[in-house]
Amino acid sequence: MKKTNVTMRDIADKLGVSNVTVSKALNDKEGVSDELKSKIKLLADEMGYRINAAAKSMKQGLSYNIGIIIPERFVGRTQSFYLTFYKHISKVLEERNYSGILHILSAEDEERLVLPRIYYENKVDGFILLGQIGSEYVEFFKDNDIPRVFLDFYTDQSDIDSVVTDNFYGVYEITNYLINAGHKDIAFVGNIYSTSSIQDRYLGYYKSLLEHRISLNHDYVIFDRNEKGEYIEFELPDPLPTSFVCNCDEVAYNLINKLEKLGYSVPDDFSIVGFDNDIYASISEPKLTTVAVDVEMMSKTAVDLVIEKIFDKDKTSGRVLVKGNIIYRDSVKTIKDKVKA
Amino acid sequence: MKKTNVTMRDIADKLGVSNVTVSKALNDKEGVSDELKSKIKLLADEMGYRINAAAKSMKQGLSYNIGIIIPERFVGRTQSFYLTFYKHISKVLEERNYSGILHILSAEDEERLVLPRIYYENKVDGFILLGQIGSEYVEFFKDNDIPRVFLDFYTDQSDIDSVVTDNFYGVYEITNYLINAGHKDIAFVGNIYSTSSIQDRYLGYYKSLLEHRISLNHDYVIFDRNEKGEYIEFELPDPLPTSFVCNCDEVAYNLINKLEKLGYSVPDDFSIVGFDNDIYASISEPKLTTVAVDVEMMSKTAVDLVIEKIFDKDKTSGRVLVKGNIIYRDSVKTIKDKVKA
DNA sequence: CTGAAAGCGCTTACAG
DNA sequence: CTGAAAGCGCTTACAG
Numbered sequence: 001m002k003k004t005n006v007t008m009r010d011i012a013d014k015l016g017v018s019n020v021t022v023s024k025a026l027n028d029k030e031g032v033s034d035e036l037k038s039k040i041k042l043l044a045d046e047m048g049y050r051i052n053a054a055a056k057s058m059k060q061g062l063s064y065n066i067g068i069i070i071p072e073r074f075v076g077r078t079q080s081f082y083l084t085f086y087k088h089i090s091k092v093l094e095e096r097n098y099s100g101i102l103h104i105l106s107a108e109d110e111e112r113l114v115l116p117r118i119y120y121e122n123k124v125d126g127f128i129l130l131g132q133i134g135s136e137y138v139e140f141f142k143d144n145d146i147p148r149v150f151l152d153f154y155t156d157q158s159d160i161d162s163v164v165t166d167n168f169y170g171v172y173e174i175t176n177y178l179i180n181a182g183h184k185d186i187a188f189v190g191n192i193y194s195t196s197s198i199q200d201r202y203l204g205y206y207k208s209l210l211e212h213r214i215s216l217n218h219d220y221v222i223f224d225r226n227e228k229g230e231y232i233e234f235e236l237p238d239p240l241p242t243s244f245v246c247n248c249d250e251v252a253y254n255l256i257n258k259l260e261k262l263g264y265s266v267p268d269d270f271s272i273v274g275f276d277n278d279i280y281a282s283i284s285e286p287k288l289t290t291v292a293v294d295v296e297m298m299s300k301t302a303v304d305l306v307i308e309k310i311f312d313k314d315k316t317s318g319r320v321l322v323k324g325n326i327i328y329r330d331s332v333k334t335i336k337d338k339v340k341a
Numbered sequence: 342m343k344k345t346n347v348t349m350r351d352i353a354d355k356l357g358v359s360n361v362t363v364s365k366a367l368n369d370k371e372g373v374s375d376e377l378k379s380k381i382k383l384l385a386d387e388m389g390y391r392i393n394a395a396a397k398s399m400k401q402g403l404s405y406n407i408g409i410i411i412p413e414r415f416v417g418r419t420q421s422f423y424l425t426f427y428k429h430i431s432k433v434l435e436e437r438n439y440s441g442i443l444h445i446l447s448a449e450d451e452e453r454l455v456l457p458r459i460y461y462e463n464k465v466d467g468f469i470l471l472g473q474i475g476s477e478y479v480e481f482f483k484d485n486d487i488p489r490v491f492l493d494f495y496t497d498q499s500d501i502d503s504v505v506t507d508n509f510y511g512v513y514e515i516t517n518y519l520i521n522a523g524h525k526d527i528a529f530v531g532n533i534y535s536t537s538s539i540q541d542r543y544l545g546y547y548k549s550l551l552e553h554r555i556s557l558n559h560d561y562v563i564f565d566r567n568e569k570g571e572y573i574e575f576e577l578p579d580p581l582p583t584s585f586v587c588n589c590d591e592v593a594y595n596l597i598n599k600l601e602k603l604g605y606s607v608p609d610d611f612s613i614v615g616f617d618n619d620i621y622a623s624i625s626e627p628k629l630t631t632v633a634v635d636v637e638m639m640s641k642t643a644v645d646l647v648i649e650k651i652f653d654k655d656k657t658s659g660r661v662l663v664k665g666n667i668i669y670r671d672s673v674k675t676i677k678d679k680v681k682a
Numbered sequence: 683c684t685g686a687a688a689g690c691g692c693t694t695a696c697a698g
Numbered sequence: 699c700t701g702a703a704a705g706c707g708c709t710t711a712c713a714g
Contacts, residue, residue: 050460050461051461053395053462053463053464054394054396054398054399054404054463055395055399057395057398058393058396061346063394063395065442072428075424075425075427075428076425082424083416083423083424084417086443087413087416087445090443090444091445091447094458097458099442099444099458099459099464100442100443101442101443102427102441104428104431117440119391120392121392121394122391122393122394122395123394123406279620283624
């Protein structure tokens with residue numbers, strides 16, 4: 001049992017020095033002899049001294065806490081993506097001597113434009129907002145001058161500092177890969193009017209086609225969901241392509257199941273790629289070749305950005321793109337030398 | 342843009358009262374006329390007043406933060422269970438005017454017995470520890486007198502306050518359900534020496550058997566993993582039972598796949614139940630009848646316990662069991678009236 | 683290299 | 699019903 005409530009004063013008294021000297025020693029500041037400094041540190045340890053963050057915080061006007069906001073709809077039984085994000089955020093925060101207060105934003109609060117209590121209580125120095133958030137809420141958030149960075153958030157609202165995956169480039173690269181494997185008849189699967197992120201992925205696919213002088217076939221754009229985001233039955237084109245670029249792994253997973261029910265086999269009859277490298281990429285048969293979002297780099301970027309903004313209110317970054325990495329697995333077959341029927 | 346740094350003093354000055362009165366009004370304490378109180382609240386709103394949690398915290402010696410600790414191995418791509426837990430914890434915390442600082446405990450810190458920095462900085466009033474944690478770490482944690490509650494944590498270490506799912510009762514109930522559906526030849530799937538939680542589930546199964554005068558057949562205890570927790574090939578008994586009680590959904594999912602590869606069909610040839618109601622219960626074909634952990638009630642219980650302990654250091658609760666609920670889906674077939682071959 | 687003084691913004695206990 | 703005083707435990711700026 002360690003004694004609670006050991007203060008700098010207590011340490012100072014025992015050593016016959018002032019609390020100022022103790023503060024300087026414990027914070028490794030100038031103005032204390034090395035000898036005294038280590039004596040103080042030793043005694044602090046012995047006495048089980050723990051700094052009072054609240055006192056420091058009040059004096060400095062800084063809490064060394066960052067609020068992480070995740071809308072509750074991303075916290076489902078099948079959604080673990082954002083916990084992984086939080087893990088990396090938390091790790092970087094730790095390295096910077098910050099802590100993360102994780103706030104799950106309820107649908108109700110999001111609708112009624114209620115900011116988290118940690119804002120009204122000045123418990124955090126800045127915010128990282130994870131995932132897609134209603135644009136009204138974002139506007140409302142912007143009315144306050146607290147530093148904030150949006151992570152994995154797509155919007156056309158300007159003057160927002162955000163860190164996002166390079167959707168465009170990722171799909172561009174993976175489509176190139178398909179073409180290099182001999183594919184020419186390549187479909188894109190996704191509702192290209194549904195989200196900005198799907199749109200960018202589609203455009204990456206299109207750019208790869210353009211570069212290889214493959215003309216865009218509108219029958220090869222296969223919708224996966226309606227405007228509400230609900231999945232719909234795939235309407236497969238006739239004739240079928242040899243490969244499918246899916247806008248996400250879950251849809252790739254669904255497509256594989258659909259094709260196999262129709263008696264086809266992946267990758268023998270069709271090559272399929274996804275995006276996200278989430279659980280669906282691993283539970284599908286065969287496992288998916290896909291684009292892995294670089295969660296680690298994105299998290300690090302977001303944390304460093306928000307901390308910079310805390311110390312320089314005028315700092316802006318705009319939209320920062322982080323490149324993903326292709327993960328090669330078993331859902332693509334090279335057909336370079338195959339004679340097509 | 343709201344002005345930052347509005348203090349109680351500023352409000353007091355504008356109204357020609359003292360900051361004490363403002364403090365009382367804003368905290369709804371006695372000693373201010375209703376008229377003045379509402380005038381103060383109105384002006385506070387208008388001026389964009391936000392309380393300084395650090396100042397309050399220092400004065401009261403309470404941070405109104407709770408540290409939530411999750412070992413990093415529970416934060417994988419396929420593990421979203423604990424984020425769901427956090428969501429419910431966070432919601433209750435919110436209702437109690439607390440905030441949650443989520444700390445992901447690295448494997449390294451767990452091994453080296455490093456407590457989270459939030460402890461050493463007095464940033465939290467108590468801890469909720471989620472999931473299984475090394476016993477040395479637990480012992481080390483106990484050396485400190487900060488309130489702590491273990492959630493979804495199984496151990497034989499005594500004098501630990503914990504909130505756990507009633508494994509025993511859950512499997513007891515779901516085995517009863519199988520028996521009522523006409524099953525008599527029921528296997529249990531799990532390594533009964535592996536974890537305390539699997540052991541309890543096994544004993545619930547056994548109790549149900551006992552109650553129905555069905556004798557325990559040791560061939561019907563099928564191991565799913567080795568001592569290290571790595572999954573192994575099932576060794577199916579001969580003759581086969583008509584149903585399987587699996588110690589968790591993931592294993593039930595694996596078993597279904599194994600049986601279907603062998604040419605059997607579930608639930609026509611075999612009925613199968615799981616435990617946890619996690620993602621494997623939903624992605625399996627057919628969907629699993631299983632026991633859902635009552636995450637909401639467990640979270641609420643844990644939060645209320647830790648808060649009680651903050652205000653009454655001597656409060657202990659011991660091991661609190663929370664009952665799960667059977668979720669009926671498609672993996673069980675009634676064979677009551679079926680003539681057996 | 684060391685320390686006395688002031689102050690961060692609240693709340694508590696007490697006096698009127 | 700209202701307020702003056704003290705103090706929570708630090709850090710900062712300045713003086714020696």
